[in-house]
Amino acid sequence: MIAYIKGELVEITDSAVTVDVNGVGYQIICANPFYFQDKLNETVKINTYHHVREDAQLLYGFRNHDEKTLFTHVITVSGIGPKSGLSIVGHISVDEFVIAIEEEDEKFLTQFPGVGKKTARQMILDLKGKLPFEIRQQSDQTSGQANQANQSIDQQVVAETIEALKTLGYSDRELKAITPQLKQSGSVNTDELIKLGLALLMKS
Structure with missing residues (x-):
């Protein structure tokens, strides 16, 4: 290994x-x-x-050992392969994922590509109480965390997309012009959002 x-x-x-x-x-x-x-x-x-x-x-x-550890646990779930596991780990913090599992937030989990209701339920059954992490928020701060997680994902994916497009030579002015449309897309997949960004830039 x-x-x-x-x-x-x-x-x-x-x-x-x-x-x-x-x-x-x-x-x-x-x-x-x-x-x-x-x-x-x-x-x-x-x-x-x-x-x-x-x-x-x-x-x-x-990016770090915690992400790798989470990945190794996620891919043990039936229906989750390395590609899906990588997408999940890459677009959410460890704390947010643990909270979603412990609070059985199926709606949040189904927002990832390739994760339907059946797979989300299987993830909860297989991982609840078994992830080797301590949630770093105090218990009175965890309420509402999962509800805010989707917004966190959207912001992170958009930021990653903007950085990727910058490396392709697009200016801050060009990227600022398409940022609202990227945010409105609701995509949680960086690759899809990059493709959308390129399409928008080609039209501008």
């Missing part, structure tokens, strides 16, 4: 980063590769999950 990769970040694409370790380039699939944009051509350490299947060996990367 490859627990982490440490080396020079040499490439960032819309789905992965490449880290050079002593002349060997490791491609690491990330929920939002552009999170590592400010580390390009610098030494990075990325927590990884080594996924082995019959036709491929894939590395999934995470």
